[in-house]
Amino acid sequence: xxxxxxxxxxxxxxxxxxxxxxxxxxxxxxxxxxxxxxxxxxxxxxxxxxxxxxxxxxxxxxxxxxxxxxxxxxxxxxxxxxxxxxxxxxxxxxxxxxxxxxxxxxxxxxxxxxxxxxxxxxxxxxxxxxxxxxxxxxxxxxxxxxxxxxxxxxxxxxxxxxxxxxxxxxxxxxxxxxxxxxxxxxxxxxxxxxxxxxx
Numbered sequence: 664x665x666x667x668x669x670x671x672x673x674x675x676x677x678x679x680x681x682x683x684x685x686x687x688x689x690x691x692x693x694x695x696x697x698x699x700x701x702x703x704x705x706x707x708x709x710x711x712x713x714x715x716x717x718x719x720x721x722x723x724x725x726x727x728x729x730x731x732x733x734x735x736x737x738x739x740x741x742x743x744x745x746x747x748x749x750x751x752x753x754x755x756x757x758x759x760x761x762x763x764x765x766x767x768x769x770x771x772x773x774x775x776x777x778x779x780x781x782x783x784x785x786x787x788x789x790x791x792x793x794x795x796x797x798x799x800x801x802x803x804x805x806x807x808x809x810x811x812x813x814x815x816x817x818x819x820x821x822x823x824x825x826x827x828x829x830x831x832x833x834x835x836x837x838x839x840x841x842x843x844x845x846x847x848x849x850x851x852x853x854x855x856x857x858x859x860x861x862x
Contacts, residue, residue, distance in 0.1 A: 695724060695857040701850045703832070709740060709843040715833040716848055720753075723827050724857040729818040731856035733779045734760070738834070739772035740843030743786070743795055744805070746770070747835045752821060753828025760817070761786060763805035769794045772846045776800055780816035825860060826852070 703716045726732065740746050743765020751757045760778055766788030770776075774797035776786075785803030786795055802817045832848045 695852075695859060696854055698854055699852045699857065701830070703848040705846070707845040709738065709746070709834050709836050709845055711836055711838065711842075713833060713835050714845065715831050716845055718830045718832070718848065718850060720826050720828065720830065723825065723860040724852075725860050726821045726824050726826060726852070726856060727858045728856050729821045730780050730816075731853035732818045732821060733777055733851040733853065734832075735847070735849040735851065736776045736778070736832075736845075737772050737774065737847040738770055738843060738845045740770045740836070742838055743768045743770055745836060745838035746843070747837075749833060751831040751833065752824055753826070753830065755820065755824065757831075757833065758820060759804070760802045762803075764788075764803055765795050767793070770843065771795070772844065773797075775847075778802065778817060780818050826857065827860075 699722070701718045701720055703718050705716065707714060707716055734750065736748070744763055744767065746765075747759060747762045749757055749759035749761070764786040768788070768790050771794050774795065776795070776797070777799045778801065779799065780801065782799040782801040784798065784800050786800055788805075790796060830850060832845075834845060836843070
């Protein structure tokens with residue numbers, strides 16, 4: 664299952680022209696001195712399968728500071744431990760963010776999970792209301808020395824990579840009775856994260 668959104672921009676200084684609900688166009692000047700966001704909003708079912716949503720970026724820019732890259736996710740699922748998720752950058756291999764985390768807690772679609780390499784908290788197994796709270800997290804696994812978590816810190820492998828192309832955000836659901844939905848994926852490049860690719 665897959666859902667795709669196209670995000671077109673040319674990295675502009677606080678100037679944005681909306682083309683449609685799924686496309687945005689910007690004009691960006693060097694250096695990239697603004698926060699740039701690419702967003703998927705929808706309602707993609709997540710049940711006993713591999714599900715992904717895509718964001719296609721048309722900007723030609725290089726990531727020069729991965730610590731200023733943030734991924735925000737909102738989705739719901741009845742049993743967190745049954746869902747592993749991560750991303751595939753253009754021309755790269757899959758990178759997991761969460762593997763076997765959350766125990767029997769739930770993911771609530773109203774709670775934004777914000778992942779950045781400067782965060783230190785990993786999603787835990789025990790919460791008072793059995794729901795993973797909104798917060799700032801880093802990548803993690805319930806398994807020691809998990810080979811699925813390729814590099815630390817989070818997003819390190821993105822250094823000097825071009826953002827142009829299709830970004831895939833995948834969710835592996837292993838449960839047979841629980842179900843969920845992907846509601847929002849937001850890829851954020853803070854000021855100073857990018858440099859316009861000068862070819």
